[in-house]
Amino acid sequence: MYEFELERPKNLADALALLSDEDAQALGGGQTLIPTLKARLAMPDTLVSLTDIAALNGISTGADGALCIGATTTHADVAGSDLVFPALADLAGGIGDPAVRNRGTIGGSLANNDPAACYPAAVLATDATIVTSGRTIACDDFFDGLFATALDEEELITEIRFPVPERASYQKFAQPASRFALVGVFVADFGDRVRVAVTGAGEDGVFRWSQAEAALGQSFSPGAIAALDPPDTDLIGDIHASAQYRAHLIKVMTRRAVAAAL
């Protein structure tokens, strides 16, 4: 790793002040960023650790019934919380391995927006809101292509607010070596509407499958999507799976998610 200073501010104001330096970078749980630093793919002068800021950590239920998760809450804490609806707890409990889940954070995952990460599918399928240090961002406006988001340079995620679906499920076909999603599908039924988000497959990262949403809105059953063509989205083809195989998996995992949610 290149040399850098590591700061551990205790509050958000101090963190933002440190991050106003253009060569400073925020550090969440580090489960992606530290390997990136080792590979010398990033060269910050200063790393600003966010995990000492108590206000960014924790899980609660908002006045409107939404599930509010602080940005530095670990995957293990989400997986183990009674406040978290089962589909989201299961998703968090399936990320990486136990030691990674004890460090990795929801805010870090979303800010990184890896095209094969799990959390973006949950955020997009539940119509969640990203709360930042300066504003709130609707999930449909947040994800902006591979490893890109609507976040400004000096903007930090502080909290994610999830509307709680009546029923939901996330089904992941894991790439066997990395455990990232080769294809992951999150289906959420809110009674008056259904949202379906796909991760691992899109060339521009996570996306919604609108045809499946319409079909499942008519009939929330595994058979409702049987006649659909795969999503009209450019899909990733690589050594792990061709675009055609991923297209096939999207339908399979959507069907499984609906069946599991019932």
Place this chain on the structure above:
Amino acid sequence: MAEITMTVNGRTVSSSVQGRTLLVDFLRDDLKLTGTHVGCDTSQCGACVVHVDGLAIKACTMFAIEADGASVTTIEGMAGPDNRLSELQQAFQDHHGLQCGFCTPGMIMSAAALLRDNPRPSEAEIRDYLEGNICRCTGYHNIIKAILAASGQDVSQIVAA
């Protein structure tokens, strides 16, 4: 450089470290606790698992400064004060749960974390929990067997590798 203080295996240690110093390098190079191994250095193999404030973490993917003020337990802290092996360590020896031994510190630390949360795990639960610990000798069967035995379960029906 930053001054850090933490408790490692019950002993308070203070040192001056760089921002980029990994916890595993601090343990091995500064404290000479070389039982914690570096296998892949990319947070995949789990040979470097230690406990930080009771949670199993990969010490190659956490900075030493982030453990400032924490209580850390390494493989050197698992035996009793008289150097008697813990029940879990003894079970690894009794059931041949190690071959070359390189992955063993991480396996023990992960297994200890599992047994604290789930004192009688099923074979499937053990295999699932050890997803982030790789044994390159592929001696998994006997590792599972050792953990089942350490949790007081009958291993006579488990097929030895």
